[in-house]
Amino acid sequence: MTTLSEQRVVAPPVTDEVVLAVHDVRIYDQVNDREIVHGISFQLTPGKVVGIVGESGSGKTLTCRAALGILPEHFAVSGGQIDITGRNIAQLTPAEWTDLRGATISAVFQDPASYLNPSIRVGSQIAEVIRVKTRASRRQARHRALELLALVHLRDPALVYDQYTFELSGGMLQRVLIATAIAADPTVLIADEATTALDVTVQAEILDLLADLQERTGLALLVVSHDLAVVAQLCDEVLVMREGHVVEQGPTTEVLQHPRHEYTRMLIAEHEQYGLDRYLDEH
Amino acid sequence: MSTDNPVLTVTDLEVHYGARRRRRQALNGVSLEVGRGEVVGLIGETGSGKSTFARAVLGLVPFSRGQVLIDGEDVTGHSQRKWRELRRRGVIQYVFQDPLRSLDPDATIEDSLVEPLLIRGDSRADAVARIRPLLSRVHLDDELLPRLPGELSGGQRQRVAVARALVTEPALIILDEPVSALDSANRVGVLEILKELRSAEVSLVFISHDLGSVAGVADRIAVMYQGQLVENGPARDVITAPQHVYTRLLIGSAPTLRSAAANRSERAALRALLHA
Amino acid sequence: MTRRVFALGTGRLAVGILVFIGLLAVLGPYLAPHDPLASSTTTLAGSSWKHWLGTDYLGRDVSSRLLAGSRTSVLGSVEVALVALVVGVVPGLLSVYLGRVFEWTSLRLADTLIALPFLVFAVAVTALLGNGITQAMLVVGVLVSPLFFRVSRAATLAVARSQYVEAALISGASIGWVVRRHVWVKVLPAIAVALAQTIGVGFIVVSSLSFLGIGVQPPAPTWGGLLASDLNYLHFQPYAPIAPAALIMATVWGCNLLADAIRDVSGENGRALVNTRKARANGARLLPVESRTG
Numbered sequence: 103m104t105t106l107s108e109q110r111v112v113a114p115p116v117t118d119e120v121v122l123a124v125h126d127v128r129i130y131d132q133v134n135d136r137e138i139v140h141g142i143s144f145q146l147t148p149g150k151v152v153g154i155v156g157e158s159g160s161g162k163t164l165t166c167r168a169a170l171g172i173l174p175e176h177f178a179v180s181g182g183q184i185d186i187t188g189r190n191i192a193q194l195t196p197a198e199w200t201d202l203r204g205a206t207i208s209a210v211f212q213d214p215a216s217y218l219n220p221s222i223r224v225g226s227q228i229a230e231v232i233r234v235k236t237r238a239s240r241r242q243a244r245h246r247a248l249e250l251l252a253l254v255h256l257r258d259p260a261l262v263y264d265q266y267t268f269e270l271s272g273g274m275l276q277r278v279l280i281a282t283a284i285a286a287d288p289t290v291l292i293a294d295e296a297t298t299a300l301d302v303t304v305q306a307e308i309l310d311l312l313a314d315l316q317e318r319t320g321l322a323l324l325v326v327s328h329d330l331a332v333v334a335q336l337c338d339e340v341l342v343m344r345e346g347h348v349v350e351q352g353p354t355t356e357v358l359q360h361p362r363h364e365y366t367r368m369l370i371a372e373h374e375q376y377g378l379d380r381y382l383d384e385h
Numbered sequence: 386m387s388t389d390n391p392v393l394t395v396t397d398l399e400v401h402y403g404a405r406r407r408r409r410q411a412l413n414g415v416s417l418e419v420g421r422g423e424v425v426g427l428i429g430e431t432g433s434g435k436s437t438f439a440r441a442v443l444g445l446v447p448f449s450r451g452q453v454l455i456d457g458e459d460v461t462g463h464s465q466r467k468w469r470e471l472r473r474r475g476v477i478q479y480v481f482q483d484p485l486r487s488l489d490p491d492a493t494i495e496d497s498l499v500e501p502l503l504i505r506g507d508s509r510a511d512a513v514a515r516i517r518p519l520l521s522r523v524h525l526d527d528e529l530l531p532r533l534p535g536e537l538s539g540g541q542r543q544r545v546a547v548a549r550a551l552v553t554e555p556a557l558i559i560l561d562e563p564v565s566a567l568d569s570a571n572r573v574g575v576l577e578i579l580k581e582l583r584s585a586e587v588s589l590v591f592i593s594h595d596l597g598s599v600a601g602v603a604d605r606i607a608v609m610y611q612g613q614l615v616e617n618g619p620a621r622d623v624i625t626a627p628q629h630v631y632t633r634l635l636i637g638s639a640p641t642l643r644s645a646a647a648n649r650s651e652r653a654a655l656r657a658l659l660h661a
Numbered sequence: 662m663t664r665r666v667f668a669l670g671t672g673r674l675a676v677g678i679l680v681f682i683g684l685l686a687v688l689g690p691y692l693a694p695h696d697p698l699a700s701s702t703t704t705l706a707g708s709s710w711k712h713w714l715g716t717d718y719l720g721r722d723v724s725s726r727l728l729a730g731s732r733t734s735v736l737g738s739v740e741v742a743l744v745a746l747v748v749g750v751v752p753g754l755l756s757v758y759l760g761r762v763f764e765w766t767s768l769r770l771a772d773t774l775i776a777l778p779f780l781v782f783a784v785a786v787t788a789l790l791g792n793g794i795t796q797a798m799l800v801v802g803v804l805v806s807p808l809f810f811r812v813s814r815a816a817t818l819a820v821a822r823s824q825y826v827e828a829a830l831i832s833g834a835s836i837g838w839v840v841r842r843h844v845w846v847k848v849l850p851a852i853a854v855a856l857a858q859t860i861g862v863g864f865i866v867v868s869s870l871s872f873l874g875i876g877v878q879p880p881a882p883t884w885g886g887l888l889a890s891d892l893n894y895l896h897f898q899p900y901a902p903i904a905p906a907a908l909i910m911a912t913v914w915g916c917n918l919l920a921d922a923i924r925d926v927s928g929e930n931g932r933a934l935v936n937t938r939k940a941r942a943n944g945a946r947l948l949p950v951e952s953r954t955g
Contacts, residue, residue, distance in 0.1 A: 303430060358642055369569055377639070469833050488825055497825075
């Protein structure tokens with residue numbers, strides 16, 4: 103069996119096939135009877151990284167959840183269309199969704215500890231995903247899980263495999279979750295505030311890991327954050343959301359150099375005034 | 386700004402947690418001086434000891450070695466009673482990360498603001514008169530006074546917390562991650578207020594895990610790593626010419642608007658160096 | 662909080678019931694149309710103009726006995742609740758602040774009291790201190806106090822570890838200040854709930870003790886005592902237990918309703934609940950309620 107990294111390096115997907123297409127999607131809150139997301143559109147091709155920036159309540163997380171088919175109760179897609187690898191998700195049956203999640207589209211979220219079972223060793227949890235998704239044997243699944251733990255730069259995969267969640271730091275847990283998320287070779291990975299709760303140095307490590315995975319395996323990434331700089335570091339294209347509206351959208355360099363909306367200008371000014379940027383400019 | 390009459394002088398501070406075999410060193414010989422009117426950024430990751438440092442300075446955790454001078458007063462070995470007297474004078478104040486937890490949910494904003502003044506023995510009328518001018522200083526409206534913390538936005542709440550720290554006209558305020566729970570618009574608002582405080586005669590110690598969030602307000606930056614102070618100098622020098630490997634990694638890791646592709650290998654090298 | 666309790670329909674109903682019972686306790690003995698102890702030859706009579714609720718097996722007027730017995734019954738249960746309150750709440754609060762030795766001792770003592778069987782202990786102590794309602798209720802109050810101990814300790818613990826208490830301490834507050842300004846407000850609703858529950862429990866205890874002949878001695882009437890003797894004559898007067906039973910049930914129900922109302926309106930959720938109700942009700946209807954209680 104070839105290793106995961108070899109497989110992917112040998113055949114990097116070079117197609118321009120759209121793997122996730124979000125077309126003018128609107129999301130509606132049925133309880134409060136109002137529209138929360140007022141139309142968002144973007145496309146992901148293999149190896150492309152799109153970022154959504156916005157504050158809590160801007161609708162960025164709901165958009166992610168809509169793409170994963172896990173909108174909270176009382177929320178519904180009220181307009182537009184989402185296609186995953188060319189299939190309209192509105193027409194998927196629950197069984198088809200189950201096949202799609204993990205294998206085609208996958209996600210990591212802010213609080214990694216809450217997505218893992220505290221009383222099962224983390225390695226077994228990754229292996230379980232592999233066994234369910236690829237019908238591998240126990241031995242194969244374990245082997246593959248160890249490969250994945252190495253792929254996400256955990257220093258001692260064999261040790262981590264046999265540990266429980268409480269024995270791992272936040273950064274290590276997030277890496278375990280990323281390993282789980284890419285276990286079934288998805289084409290799209292959604293990272294929703296995946297680094298928000300982490301220390302800055304650990305955040306950089308996770309972001310570097312994502313960039314690394316995207317380059318090596320051609321994963322398409324959707325990165326969601328409240329921090330423009332996090333998105334700017336990683337993404338080809340940026341969407342800025344505010345109160346459910348996309349107020350700015352375009353290639354990252356274009357948005358950073360020529361922001362059109364006042365809100366984007368404020369986000370940039372914050373970094374230039376208060377961040378490291380003003381000192382680094384002096385170099 | 387003069388350093389010959391510092392507000393806070395900490396010399397060789399050591400703090401231990403746990404007893405006997407579980408004993409673990411949280412602070413290992415930390416020395417730091419904060420000058421009058423100076424803004425110091427204290428940076429470190431989770432578990433680096435930066436919060437322990439603050440709690441030791443406030444007398445909330447005992448220290449096993451070292452000396453702490455607050456506004457010239459040696460507090461080393463102070464009894465509970467002496468600590469209480471010192472705190473009542475309001476020389477030193479503290480701002481928590483999450484104002485929703487540090488403000489009593491059942492007390493009105495007015496009650497929370499006057500509390501430090503009432504504790505030190507002011508009459509209610511005097512205290513209320515004192516807080517009014519403070520509100521405009523933190524850009525808050527009088528109308529908020531009868532409200533409860535739950536009825537305010539996150540940014541308003543944190544400004545209330547800052548105002549509460551200011552009521553006793555302290556010489557030093559320690560702020561623990563004061564803006565990391567806020568969204569962009571509010572973060573700028575609170576940072577703006579803190580910047581304005583610099584003109585007043587108050588020193589700030591700004592604790593954060595993110596160097597980027599204090600770079601814009603701090604005169605001096607101190608970096609803690611594994612219970613030790615590994616870097617301490619003027620903000621510009623620390624950021625442009627960091628001495629310690631951890632500081633270099635910290636600066637390399639801070640999210641900036643520049644493309645980071647070039648830094649990735651650099652960061653990997655620094656990490657290898659740090660863990661070696 | 663009082664205003665918020667009154668904003669709830671159940672709160673107003675509960676207070677209404679309890680005020681009625683309280684009036685009975687105060688005025689009952691004076692309202693009795695006959696001597697509650699005077700027997701006559703018309704035994705086990707049905708309801709009539711002269712005897713509203715008929716007479717019992719000795720020919721005594723039932724309505725007079727109910728009215729005359731209300732004071733002892735109500736006072737007894739209030740005594741239980743107050744004794745439990747004082748004996749439970751103070752150590753409950755202090756156990757958080759007075760250090761480990763006091764904490765350990767008070768916790769073990771509370772556990773011991775819980776383990777003692779209620780009625781047996783009451784019988785034993787009344788044998789020791791003399792058989793009177795005050796002694797009996799004192800014992801019961803002490804036995805119920807662990808409820809107050811636990812409730813107040815739990816509420817205090819939650820507040821003592823909060824950041825706003827730490828913030829007050831950093832400003833130089835003493836423990837007394839913290840308890841008065843921060844802890845007390847949070848502990849009060851929990852205690853109020855326990856108090857209302859205990860009054861309900863006390864009622865049943867007064868009744869069951871006089872049922873056993875402890876506390877109040879026959880022929881002095883109590884609601885529980887009436888109920889007990891009525892049960893012996895079910896064969897002749899199947900409807901007789903209804904009146905004393907209804908009074909006991911109404912009081913217990915009123916206490917529980919009040920406890921529920923207090924629990925509903927305390928804390929963040931409670932406030933939100935009342936606020937939404939306020940928003941829904943129209944202002945005109947609500948204003949009198951506000952002004953009546955505020």
